[in-house]
Amino acid sequence: MRKVASEKLTIQIAVVTGGASGMGRVYALRMAKQGIAVAVLDRSESALTELAKLSENIHPYTCDVTNIEQVRHIIDTIEQRLGPVDRLVHCAAIMPTGTLAAQPVGDVHQLLDCMLDRS
DSSP: OOOOOOOOOOOOEEEEETTTSHHHHHHHHHHHHTTOEEEEEESOHHHHHHHHTTOTTEEEEEOOTTOHHHHHHHHHHHHHHTOSOOEEEEOOOOOOOSOGGGSOHHHHHHHHIIIIIOO
16 A cells, blocks of 8 residues: 655635534534634524634634535635635535435425535
């Protein structure tokens, strides 16, 4: 097996999707604590507001990652305000409760859009 030389990456700007809760929130806060400017994308404006209070390195953006035009616009805005993105952490997800068969068809389509199709 070939060994790959490791280089220490310098990360200045990160984007975390689904970053207002769960593992996305954990990653966002961990990177912010390290001094990285973290743009957090999430659908929950209230959760983003609460998260932004925890660190000046958190930059909240309300965004639905299933809307590709909205994502493109937000990424352009992030790069204009903060600079080029060095890291992407994709944690956006929809976690329905119950069996898949019990979910309304529209909810299943939204789940697939979020987790497989556009994000």
